[in-house]
Amino acid sequence: MDWIEFPSLSRGDLRLLRRTVDESFKAFTRAYGETLETVFEPLRQFLIGLEQLLLTSPWPLVLAAIVGIVFLMSRSWRITLGSLAALMAIGYLGMWEDTMRTIAMVAVCTLTAIVLGIPIGIAMARSDRLQALVNPVLDLMQTMPVFVYLIPVVMIFGLGKVPGVIAVVIYAIPPMIRLTNLGIRLVSPDVLEAADAFGSSSWQKLRNVQLPLALPTIMAGINQCIMMSLAMVVVASMIGVRGLGQPVLQAINNQYFTLGVLNGLAIVAIAIIFDRATQAYGKRLQKHSEVVHG
Structure with a gap:
């Protein structure tokens, strides 16, 4: 026995x-x-301010700004016109306000992940010991079920925007850290030796050599961060975050098929717009890097 x-x-x-x-x-x-x-109050105020800016500004101005950013990043008329058509369809179907709230949420979460993730990735690239310590934490963050770490966040902050941002950032920041670390470690030792030969300090090598060469890989991390933030939209709606996730949650609870599909497609459209724009920008950076250092 x-x-x-x-x-x-x-x-x-x-x-x-x-x-x-x-x-x-x-x-x-x-x-x-x-x-x-x-x-975390400044973060909350920043999110509220950005959300109000997108909601209270005239929709043609907001639409022009988003499409302009897409064009500047992608330099592709096909991607730009596709983004314009998708956003017009979203507005025509009555999902403009929820979409703006979602874009504000994703923008704040992505900026937060960038501000926190890039320094951590740089520190990991400089220290094998730190990398060995941080990697298991990143593994835990990526494999832990989302609902588990919602519990302590909600217990501390209650329902609302701040716990939503924290939950999304925890879920989305690992690729930002990993790809920053990877991009810096992939910089050719020959290039670093040349920088040393010119008498560059450690900070100068990082700023003028490592970060520019690692930028395409870092952009891939930003792309993944945006995609994972959008994937958390519906989960974040469970703790009071308004946006496209709330109608989807409502559709699940009340079995509204059309409502769920339309808002789900709006999330997909936003994800495709961000994905194509950031991927195109990353490819442009990579070509520029190959020309300059090739």
Whole structure:
């Protein structure tokens, strides 16, 4: 019998362990919850401000700005006209406001991931020991079910925009960190030796050599970050984040097929626009890098 049943803690010990951990985290939330909310208040205000800017500005101006950004990044009339058609269809079908909220959310989450992820990726590229420490954390962030880390975030911040941003960033930042690290490590040692020969300092090598050469790979990380942020839209709607995810969640709860499909297609359209624009920009950077350093 001893070889059939796996040895484990008794039910009483398991309940005690879980209760201890839960009570400890609740105590931490009561002690530091307000402080953490204050720390993240600028992020919340930035998201609200961007969202209001997109919602209160005349729609032709917003449409022209988005399409202009797509053209500047892609330099492709096909991608630009496709983006214009997709956004016009979204507005015609009555999903403009939710789309603007989603774009604001994705933009803030992506910027946050860039600001946090690039320095961490640079530090990992400079230290094998740090890379060995951070990689398991990134593995955990990518494989942990999303709903699990929603629990502590909601316990600390409640429902709303801030927990949504934090949850999305946790899910989307690993490729940003990994590809920044990879891009810098892939810079040719010969190029670094040439920079050393010209007397470049460590900061000058990073700014003038490593980051420019790693930029196409970093852009691939930004692309993945945007895609993963959009993938979290529906999950984020469960904790009060408004946008295209809420109608999808409503459609699931009430079995509204058309509502779910239309908003799902709007998310797909936004994802394709961002994906094509960032991929085209990354290819342009790569060609420029090959010409300059080729």
